Amino acid sequence: MNFLNNSPAARVRLDLAYDGTDYSGWALQPGLRTVQGELESALGVLLRADQEPRLTVGGRTDAGVHARGQVAHLDVTAEQLAKWTGRVQDGRSGELSEAETARLRARRLNGVLNRTTRGIAVHSARIVPETFDARFSALRRRYEYRLRSSGARRDPLTARFTADVAHRLDIDVMQRASDELLGLNDFTTFCRAREGSTAVRDLLCFEWRVTEDGAFAARIEADAFCHSMVRAIVGAVVAVGTERIEIDELVRLRDARTRTSRFAVMPAHGLSLEEITYPEDKDLAARAEQTRARRVLDSSK
Structure with missing residues (x-):
């Protein structure tokens, strides 16, 4: 301090x-x-x-x-x-x-x-406590992404917070695609890499629901996110929901760990940071030390 x-x-x-x-x-x-x-x-x-x-x-x-x-x-x-x-x-x-x-x-x-x-x-x-660090002490972060499928009724009162997609979307297919991205993975395909950093993240939740105003909303939760990751994984799932790519291709793209033009990064205005969770005070210092450690995937698994 x-x-x-x-x-x-x-x-x-x-x-x-x-x-x-x-x-x-x-x-x-x-x-x-x-x-x-x-x-x-x-x-x-x-x-x-x-x-x-x-x-x-x-x-x-x-x-x-x-x-x-x-x-x-x-x-x-x-x-x-x-x-x-x-x-x-x-x-x-x-x-x-x-x-x-x-x-x-x-x-x-x-x-x-x-x-x-x-x-x-x-x-x-x-x-x-002085051991609290807003960035490094966090256990997980939760975002919401809102979008409207083609043909959905437009709501001007939520337009500033909801992205429009110019195609019809299959939310069930999108959920199956989202499930394939869960877990500890290298998300380089979906991130703007920074030199010396890692894109290994633990994606804990990626669930879709229909909102009261007819939009689709994704709940996306992970221990941490790298730059543009949330909007990119939503864009990849939307590409599956519009039948531009298949779920099997999405998995291959994830495992390739290379930026691709097969899907688009979604607009910023549909995204909201909803919650950041922290441990009890006694565990703040240990969590910050753990977060600062560089994460890698075990290639033997």
């Missing part, structure tokens, strides 16, 4: 949501409006900091991707925490609970955010 101006620091976990339509993704980018940039700017104003605090995020979303269950953390000095929290009394027992205080911090941060931006909502800002 950082120590600023010789003051003991606290680690604060932010739970937040955002409509990603008008943002160039989560991460800071020069000259572009990003979720991280808006939050760090608001925190700088709220904490009256000489330098804007830096956030570590649990799931780095691309331009246009939304979030209902994003998590981030930052370190603050004792003086900054006092400015953020202020005097917290409920008028009954004198002191607010930590949960109430966390919501109060969130309201104050939202108040600053709302002066300059819309579409970002912080739900909680609570103190966590």
Whole structure:
């Protein structure tokens, strides 16, 4: 944990949501409006900091991707925490609970955010152990991808969050294709590889359902995802659902571990980060160490 101006620091976990339509993704980018940039700017104003605090995020979303269950953390000095929290009394027992205080911090941060931006909502800002890491301590991440098949009734109220497919889709076939991708695999076929990184991931859930408004929604859960993986595996399953490729070919493409043009990466606006799950406090450090270890497949199996 950082120590600023010789003051003991606290680690604060932010739970937040955002409509990603008008943002160039989560991460800071020069000259572009990003979720991280808006939050760090608001925190700088709220904490009256000489330098804007830096956030570590649990799931780095691309331009246009939304979030209902994003998590981030930052370190603050004792003086900054006092400015953020202020005097917290409920008028009954004198002191607010930590949960109430966390919501109060969130309201104050939202108040600053709302002066300059819309579409970002912080739900909680609570103190966590210094071993908590929003990125590396995560056990799993859950996304939802929404799309509409050709012929489905269009709903303008959900258009910002739902991708359109210009063909009819067979959801039963798509589910069978999704089942073939489950488990521990090398997902290089579906990722934009970064030098020195691995695309080995454990895909825990890939389930389709029909929503109340007639869209198809996929629940996709894994221990972690590499860049563009969710939109790519959805695109591959959609290709099966439109009969462009067969399930057997999908399996061969997965095992080839090579980028291909046989399916398209789906549009960003259909994707939302729904939840990030973490272990108990006593297991945070061990989980972070495990996550940082490079994963490989056992070729003997």
